[in-house]
Amino acid sequence: MNFFENFWDVLWWLFVFYAIVAFLYAVFMVIGDLFRDNELSGWWKAVWIVLLVFIPFLTVLAYMIARGKGMAERSMARARKSQQETDAYIRSVATESPTEEIAKAKALMDAGTISAEEFAQIKSKIVV
Structure with missing residues (x-):
């Protein structure tokens, strides 16, 4: 063939x-x-x-x-x-927008639920 x-x-x-x-x-x-x-x-x-x-x-x-x-x-x-x-x-x-998450964390800090250091940690994680 x-x-x-x-x-x-x-x-x-x-x-x-x-x-x-x-x-x-x-x-x-x-x-x-x-x-x-x-x-x-x-x-x-x-x-x-x-x-x-x-x-x-x-x-x-x-x-x-x-x-x-x-x-x-x-x-x-x-x-x-x-x-x-x-x-x-x-x-x-x-997930929510970073601005909304920071605003919620700020409200928690203003209410005394979290400290300023914890707020800074949350903010640094969100902004990254």
């Missing part, structure tokens, strides 16, 4: 591998979307799953054509909700 025969065999193998991975990704996207869709009844979900088992390629193609827009909308809504939850969590655990 020469180099070019091996090259085309390898290229064909890579193409087939890519096609299988892409198809499996599409199948799992459809299955995930089916279970996330609250508007679709359980019977229709079961029909789609049965069709996916028996005629997978045509079912994935039909699902993408028939329900692709809704699939994209549900995906965007899920991403927005996830982003909002992440932002809310970050806001809840974020």
